[in-house]
Amino acid sequence: MEPYKTLNKLNIKYEEVEHIPVLTSLEAEFIKDMISGLGVKNLFLKSNNTYYLVLTPDDKLVDLKKLSKLVNGKLTFARVEELREILKLEKGSVTPLGLINDFKHQVIVLIDNTLINETILVHPLVNTKTISITTKDLIRLIEHLKNEYLFY
Numbered sequence: 001m002e003p004y005k006t007l008n009k010l011n012i013k014y015e016e017v018e019h020i021p022v023l024t025s026l027e028a029e030f031i032k033d034m035i036s037g038l039g040v041k042n043l044f045l046k047s048n049n050t051y052y053l054v055l056t057p058d059d060k061l062v063d064l065k066k067l068s069k070l071v072n073g074k075l076t077f078a079r080v081e082e083l084r085e086i087l088k089l090e091k092g093s094v095t096p097l098g099l100i101n102d103f104k105h106q107v108i109v110l111i112d113n114t115l116i117n118e119t120i121l122v123h124p125l126v127n128t129k130t131i132s133i134t135t136k137d138l139i140r141l142i143e144h145l146k147n148e149y150l151f152y
Contacts, residue, residue, distance in 0.1 A: 002100075002124075002125065003097040003100050003124050003125060004124070006100055006141065006144070006145075007133075007141070010137075010140055010141060010144055012133065012137040012140065012141060013133075013137070014131045014132060014133045014137075015035055015036070015131065015132045016035075016124065016129055016130070016131045016132075017031065017034045017035045017129065017130055018128060018129050019031055019034065019128060019129070019130065020128070021092070021127050021128050022092070022127050023091070023092035023127065024092070025039055025040075025041050025058035025059075028058070028121075028130070031121060031130050032121070034130075035121060035130060035131075035132050036119065036132060037118070037119040037120055037121040037132035037133075038057060038058075038115070038118045038119065038120050038121065039057070039058035039059075039120075039121050040055050040056065040057060040058055040115065040120045040121060040122060041054075041055070041056050041057070041058045041060070041062070042054070042055055042094040042095055042096065042122070043056075043062060043077070043094070044077070044078045044082075044083050044087070044089075044094050044107075045064075045067075045075045045076065045077055045078060046075070046076060046077075046078040046082065047068065047071050047072075047073030047074055047075050047076070048073050050071070050073070050106075050108065051078060051082070051086060051106050051107045051108070052067075052071065052075065052107065052108050052109070052110055053087075053094070053096060053098075053099070053107050053108075053109045053110070054067065054109075054110045054112075055096060055109065055110070055111045055112060055115060055120070056112040056114075056115070057112060057114060057115065060112065060114075067110065067152065070110070070152055071108075071110075086101070086102055086104075086106055086107065087099070087101050087102055087107070088101040088125075089101075089125065090127075092127050093123050093125060093126055093127040094123075095122045095123040095124070095125060096109060096122055096138055096141075096142070097122060097123070097124055097125055097131075097141075098125060099141070099142060099145050099147050100125075100145065102145070102147060105145070105146050105147050105148075107147055108147065108148045108149065108150070109142055109147060109148070109149035109150075110149070110150060110151075110152050111135065111149060111150070111151050111152070112151070112152065113151050113152065115135045116135055116151065117135065117136075118134070118135050119132050119133065119134050119135075120132070120133060120134075120135055120138070122138075
């Protein structure tokens with residue numbers, strides 16, 4: 001499913017730019033000159049049979065040990081096959097908008113506290129486009145999709 005219908009249905013404003021494919025936050029640095037917003041790193045992790053999507057500023061290191069304590073289980077990177085199956089995404093295209101494809105609501109979103117009042121940059125399911133969206137609007141989308149989330 002594509003995200004635009006849902007964003008429009010919820011009256012969520014966003015801007016979008018097209019660009020060459022990017023696989024990492026470092027490769028995506030140039031996008032910040034094209035569109036206003038804070039770059040975010042999106043990590044698709046799992047612990048036991050629970051999946052997590054971690055959103056953090058792209059220049060911040062993620063402390064997996066600290067997050068593992070938060071979720072009461074050792075976090076590891078999910079397999080590419082799990083990413084494809086659950087969020088219908090490819091490696092390098094991980095985005096919270098992929099929750100649109102999480103029909104079983106299996107993914108819990110962990111959002112870095114520093115993103116609360118920000119406009120963030122995320123992919124709209126492909127790594128050749130980037131949209132800007134406020135974190136508050138992203139929360140509205142997550143709630144609409146019935147996924148759990150928490151700030152850390």
